[in-house]
Amino acid sequence: MRTDGKSAGLAHEDAAALGGGRTGEVCAKTVAQGNDESEAACYNDAHRVNDGIASAFNWLDSKTIVTAAGSVSQADAGTIVTGEGGTTNAAGQGMTIWLTGLSGAGKSTIASLLTDRLNKLGIAAEWLDGDELRRILGKGLGFSREDRFENIRRAVYLAEMLNRHGVVAVVSLISPYTEMRDYARQTLPRFAEVYVDCPLEVCEARDVKGLYAKARRGEIPSFTGISDPYEVPPSPELTLNTAGQTPEENVNTLIAWLTEHTSLRLNK
Ligand SMILES: Nc1ncnc2c1ncn2[C@@H]1O[C@H](COP(=O)(O)OS(=O)(=O)O)[C@@H](OP(=O)(O)O)[C@H]1O
Ligand SMILES: Nc1ncnc2c1ncn2[C@@H]1O[C@H](COP(=O)(O)OP(=O)(O)O)[C@@H](O)[C@H]1O
Structure with missing residues (x-):
């Protein structure tokens, strides 16, 4: 390509x-x-x-x-653009909202709701989810540190491509290492790291996909939080606590943050 x-x-x-x-x-x-x-x-x-x-x-x-x-060739920055889905973006509005956290913390739930809300507000946004990216573009990738890094590189590549054309990329990946998230931050033009914070015990009790139980039985090696590290982000742009709040409350917090800190036109 x-x-x-x-x-x-x-x-x-x-x-x-x-x-x-x-x-x-x-x-x-x-x-x-x-x-x-x-x-x-x-x-x-x-x-x-x-x-x-x-x-x-x-x-x-x-x-x-x-x-x-x-x-x-793109017209002047700031021009309102309209897509088939009826959403609009100004050129130069592309950014990446990077959701990181343990499996079951709520990354996908929040990313999906946020993408919908942005689209309804007329903002062109695409959700890049870990599971989906791995299914389609993750051929041969496992969960070693190197493979996770490669997975993140591929997501960054896509996010950059979307950003270049004014699209907001909402990325939900465990992305457990600070070094990987810093790579994304340094590579992408506008970047907000959102730590989806949820205690391991709560994630494990949720066990949305039954993976924690398998990991505890030793059936999944290198499982994040159980037998593989998760480095808590030292200075994310935003932390969302999902154990004590609803997904809707978390998304409202995110939208409020975006309204205050970015040029996205969210007050419609
Ligand atoms: N060993 C191990 N560790 C962590 N997660 C595992 C593992 N094996 C499979 N899964 C499932 O894969 C999903 C995580 O994929 P990611 O691409 O987000 O991981 S990473 O960013 O590359 O670390 C993750 O999805 P989420 O639960 O949505 O986070 C799990 O369903
Ligand atoms: N505040 C919240 N934000 C996100 N998810 C929540 C929240 N409260 C409860 N949940 C539940 O936790 C689970 C999170 O699963 P998921 O979004 O797939 O997590 P992840 O993508 O991080 O693995 C879902 O069943 C969701 O309904």
Whole structure:
């Protein structure tokens, strides 16, 4: 895939090159073997990747020129842009809201609600979730420190691409190491680290996916909080306590923070 800003499209093989599930080698094989059902699944996965990334390009304003060669040029910063979904962003509003915390802390719940709220407020926002990213783009990645870092690198790559076109990226990844989150902070243009704080005992009692029980039985090695570290962020932009508050209260706190500290137009 081109990363020089000259190409606005993502071809099927580009999605595959990102390393996603059936979009990689397996796809090449199934397509070659002419297996219709698997082939359709491959293309669906590739298109999901395409949709996620290409949605960044839905927010280009009316002054944006899309050339026959597929290159784009963005109009002046501050212009209101309208996408198919009816959301609007001003160029230069792209930022990343990075939710970090233990499994079961509430990252996905908050990220999903926040993305919805932003979209309803007319802000183009995309949710990049750990589980989903790993399913589509995480081919071969486990949970060693190196693999987690690679996972974060891929998420940062996508977030940067979305940000470049004014889209707010809402990222929910455990991202357990300070070094990894600092990499994201240094790489992304506008970045807010949100610590989704919940005591391990509460996460374990929730055990949304039954993974803590498995980890305690020794069936999942290197499980964050049980047999692998989680480094509490030393200075996040915001901490949300999910043990004592509802998801809606947490999202209201986040929206209030964004209103005060960013240029997002949230008072509509
Ligand atoms: N060993 C181990 N440790 C932690 N989590 C595990 C593990 N194995 C599987 N899972 C499931 O994978 C989800 C975490 O993926 P992430 O991509 O967010 O992790 S990381 O940022 O790369 O550390 C995590 O999802 P969430 O519960 O939504 O956080 C778990 O469902
Ligand atoms: N304030 C809160 N914020 C987020 N989730 C909460 C909150 N209070 C209770 N929960 C519950 O905790 C669970 C969190 O699960 P999830 O969002 O998948 O966590 P994570 O993505 O961090 O693994 C959900 O069942 C959710 O309903």
